[in-house]
Amino acid sequence: MKNNPVNTDLPLFCPREGCVCYQSYDNKITKDGIYITKSDMVPRQMFYCHGGGHRFSETGYSELFGKHGSFKEYEQAAKLSTYGISANATADVLGRDVRTVEQWQKALGSKGQQLHYFLCLHIGINVLFLQMDELWSYFKNKSRQLWVFIALESETKFWVSFELGSRTICTACRLVKGLRRLGKWGDDHILKVTTDKSAAYKNALANIMGDIQYAYLQIVKRRVKRRLVTVKKFFVKGMAEDFSEKLRTPPLLRD
Ligand SMILES: [Zn+2]
Incomplete structure (x- = not known):
């Protein structure tokens, strides 16, 4: 856990449940243009699932899909949470509705847990x-x-x-x-x-x-x-x- 560089690159996989290639590595995923959301000026990536023949977005099928925030705001909300800042205070700082922030916190918690499992079980x-x-x-x-x-x-x-x-x-x-x-x-x-x-x-x-x-x-x-x-x-x-x-x-x- 010191400074050993660990290769965390994984082949992209399709995140759409129900797709014949769902989570399969035996599939081709390519970049397929970018898009801008109302809540984020930073362009997001679109992908194309060749096996299933459909597109999906960078946040598609993830907990953060359609949560009306920018990646920067998600990052800030996550950091403030780790410092023990309440949802109310975070909402105030970010100028957002507290219910929105609570939704973000829930989604971020779940994403964080996935990352933790990835570190523990995939990297080991x-x-x-x-x-x-x-x-x-x-x-x-x-x-x-x-x-x-x-x-x-x-x-x-x-x-x-x-x-x-x-x-x-x-x-x-x-x-x-x-x-x-x-x-x-x-x-x-x-x-x-x-x-x-x-x-x-x-x-x-x-x-x-x-x-x-x-x-x-x-x-x-x-x-x-x-x-x-x-x-x-x-x-x-x-x-x-x-x-x-x-x-x-x-x-x-x-x-
Ligand atoms: Zn697919």
């Missing part, structure tokens, strides 16, 4: 050091708490997977199940795993990753007024040597 990820953590959050108001369980690659902080739910073993199990599908684990090495001291992860790992080789370390951090006071380590599975190279303990996320 090789996670050597997995870190799992949970963030407290809420849904609509603070009395309805909702935990965000996340799994990251420890060196790069690449988000492998996440899961929403209560702070229970069920949510941890869903997280581990979900991430297991996204890569190859412990094939030629021992997978390193760190979490906080929660029984949920221990059980989830034993249940779902039981057949692969992993070493598991729990790290307990105690803070006083946000200042890190002590860090304790518990080797649940494996030994200190398994973690000897580059084991770092700075907090990835604020508690």
Whole structure:
């Protein structure tokens, strides 16, 4: 995941469900002129599907088709969302109706997920050091708490997977199940795993990753007024040597 250039070029394929060549690589797709939309001055590309004998546009059959924004606006909406800016605030900044922005966010989320699956499953990820953590959050108001369980690659902080739910073993199990599908684990090495001291992860790992080789370390951090006071380590599975190279303990996320 360092600076290895990865070839992500793929042959174009037809995105129209129902076409005889839908998603087939065994087909010819060529550029077929450009067009301008009302909402974007940047020209968009048209394509021609030779096998199915039809044209389709650059956004055709995608979540962003006919969403009345420019690519620039989609990019801005996506970036603002990642900074935690609300749909209302984004709509205000972009001078758009909030319902429009909400539609964009939904479409962008779905596109983002597709890209994530592409990265994980097509390019492939090789996670050597997995870190799992949970963030407290809420849904609509603070009395309805909702935990965000996340799994990251420890060196790069690449988000492998996440899961929403209560702070229970069920949510941890869903997280581990979900991430297991996204890569190859412990094939030629021992997978390193760190979490906080929660029984949920221990059980989830034993249940779902039981057949692969992993070493598991729990790290307990105690803070006083946000200042890190002590860090304790518990080797649940494996030994200190398994973690000897580059084991770092700075907090990835604020508690
Ligand atoms: Zn087609």
